[in-house]
Amino acid sequence: MKALIFDSSPIITLALNDLLRILEPLKDSFNGEFFITEPVKYELFDKSIETKRFKLEALMIQDLIDKGIFKVKKDKMLFDEMQKIMNIANNTFKTESAGIKIIHDGEASCLALYKLLPFEDKAIVVDERTTRMLCENPVNFHKLLEKKHHVSIKANEVNYDFFRKFRIIRSSELVYIAFKKKIISFNFPNREVLDALLFALKFKGCSISYNEINAIKKML
């Protein structure tokens, strides 16, 4: 069995670019499960449905849940694991007096679900930068914190190994796969279409650099 666990950030990026429609064919092609956690659903639907600005996007996401494209995970074990992970993450970097709170329950719940799912083939889809940096390069993240805050920040490096096991992808990689599988196609040169897609994601919040976009285009 395979699974992708979605944080709210890639779903926001896709929704703001009218690309939620790629998820159904992508899931068919993936042949596994797409999960969201209850805190992520709360962020994407319950909070957004109350606003005029993102109400339509909230409805479109609820529709994906109703169709079974996303399965919503909610149970006590997940909640307990989420609390544990928040505690570890938010005490990995410290000022003189306390841990720096870096992640919230949405992100932590994705890490918790990843840890609890008994599948070998799985990844977390996250577009926001902090969770990705914490998992993939906590050393760089420590440097970033110190550089931005202009102070020395203590790192509890023992925690680094805990986060290294999480595998992360972004909406940009999903869209690349959708493009390669012709789930997204336009009557225009491929390189230009991919350029348009990746920059659209970047400008709506996907943490991908200009250099990475250029590198992906060269892979065509």
Place this chain on the structure above:
Amino acid sequence: MIEREVDNLIYILKNAKKAINEEDIILLKELSNRTIHTASMYKDVDSVMVAITIYALSKLVERKKYEQYKDWDSFFRLCLKNIESASQALKQNRIRDFRESLIEIRTAANKLSPHLKKYIQDIFRKASINKASRIYEHGTSLGETANLLGISSWELAEYSGMTGIGDVDLSITMPIKERIKFTRDLFEK
């Protein structure tokens, strides 16, 4: 409130009042940024409130068009009065009064004519998103930042996407070819 931050906040409020009177927008924006480190590191809501208020006031001072509204002068005077009283309250360790003074600046907009009210509320909302983006840039996650500032992750994602956050060298944590290969393999298994 972070105790060591009190002096910094008093300094900011005192100088903000002066900068507002002198229409020194650059100084106002600098003062607003001075609280971001603390806001980001300690998740200090008071520092966040000061940052948003000062940034919003810099925008109001910058855009002269508001001066044409008849209730602008009274609103402006109320802002200055509350900046002063927030500063005095902090000096006397009256934290509750300090917070109420800042809240009064925001809620004062509710009593204004519909157009001016809408403009000012919009300025404060945009100021919140701008400050949220700065805090996200400092390493706090999107979800935690949105929660701290009381804005939606949608607005923050949209705004931060237009900044260079994703282009910072330290942000690149894995070669892109490797990440693409991992994703492709995951789909093909």
